[in-house]
Amino acid sequence: MDIEDKIIWVYGVGEDGVKAFTDFGIENLIELTRFCKDNPELLRQ
Numbered sequence: 434m435d436i437e438d439k440i441i442w443v444y445g446v447g448e449d450g451v452k453a454f455t456d457f458g459i460e461n462l463i464e465l466t467r468f469c470k471d472n473p474e475l476l477r478q
Contacts, residue, residue: 439454439456440453440454440455
């Protein structure tokens with residue numbers, strides 16, 4: 434998933450960062466998971 438999918442990098446005090454999802458990004462991920470579960474044959478292509 435890319436920034437268009439609402440994923441952001443969150444940086445702390447040091448140089449380390451962590452990938453995080455916005456609320457919209459979480460909704461997209463849930464919807465993608467449902468779609469893949471409903472259409473498992475698409476994953477084989």
